[in-house]
Amino acid sequence: RKSIDHILRGGWHLLTLINEVLDITRIEAGHMDLSPEPVLVSQVCQETLALIEPLATERGIRLAGGVGEECGWHVVADQQRLKQVLLNLLSNAVKYNNAGGGVTLSCEKVGGGQLRVGVRDSGPGIAPDKLARLFTPFERLGAEATGVEGTGLGLALSKRLVEAMRGTIGVDSTVGEGSTFWVEFPLADGPLAGLGRVEEEAPSLAARHGAARTVLYIEDNLSNLSLVEHLLEQRPGIALLTAMQGGFGLHIARERQPDLILLDLNLPDMAGAEVLRLLRDDPRTSVIPVVVISADATPGRIERLLAAGATAYATKPLEVRRFLAILDEALGEGERV
Structure with missing residues (x-):
């Protein structure tokens, strides 16, 4: 048993080392x-x-x-x-x-x-x-002699x-x-900063739908969740479901069949682009409109995700008028018989 534990620890240590080296390489190459x-x-x-x-x-x-x-x-x-x-x-x-x-x-x-x-x-x-020397790669300042595990790459x-x-x-x-x-x-400023002023200037954007709709938001940032929740409270006909991990979001999408999915790209368990691919490949979710929400506003990224099946792309910080317009259009496209 001790030998197995030792092998497992060594394996995890090597995996951590490889991942950290890859991360440093990506940063230095500008690909992070x-x-x-x-x-x-x-x-x-x-x-x-x-x-x-x-x-x-x-x-x-x-x-x-x-x-x-x-x-x-x-x-x-x-x-x-x-x-x-x-x-x-x-x-x-x-x-x-x-x-x-x-x-x-x-x-x-x-x-x-x-x-x-x-x-x-x-x-x-x-x-x-x-x-x-603290932030030098592979420099442990003699800690390797103490028996404390480490790669010398963390700092x-x-x-x-x-x-x-x-x-x-x-x-x-x-x-x-x-x-x-x-x-x-x-x-x-947090996402909710200045929201009250925007709502006063544009009350007509808080349109109401006659039929009940369900929106799933896959996002791990609590402030962004609160912002979207606050915006959708203006529309009594829309129920909001939330998931803070991509895998759980996929499960909810398959089980609940929402009318619209809002998808963050930077999730803790898997990339948002992978979530989009799995949604589009699954017959149960392939026709559900997906609006990507991300701080990455580079044209190349937007084009790739739209080509991969995203219905629309909204950039953070959310511009309220544009977001509500995208929401209206996506829900209109998402009506299913």
């Missing part, structure tokens, strides 16, 4: 798909803390922070990649901590309209002469991801006291 949009930081913090909790419990490390009002801000980032970065920082804070230590996730506004998200540990700290990848999202990453450390790794991203 990113979807920058307003992201609610508290949501990402809560999700990453939940993911790291089993490891922390196993190692007797206390987790704190990440859920207060100080993290209730939006920043411009790719939600999945921001989660990947924070998960890496939290994982390191747990793995390289002292026995019975603690890890705190915090947020604070800093100069230049930025929000800083910090991961503080109570570990041994890092000597000043080693700090410059290098995190730095490249943060910078690709136009953010900043850094570290403050004191030997014998611990380290704080932090990232900074530009603050942004």
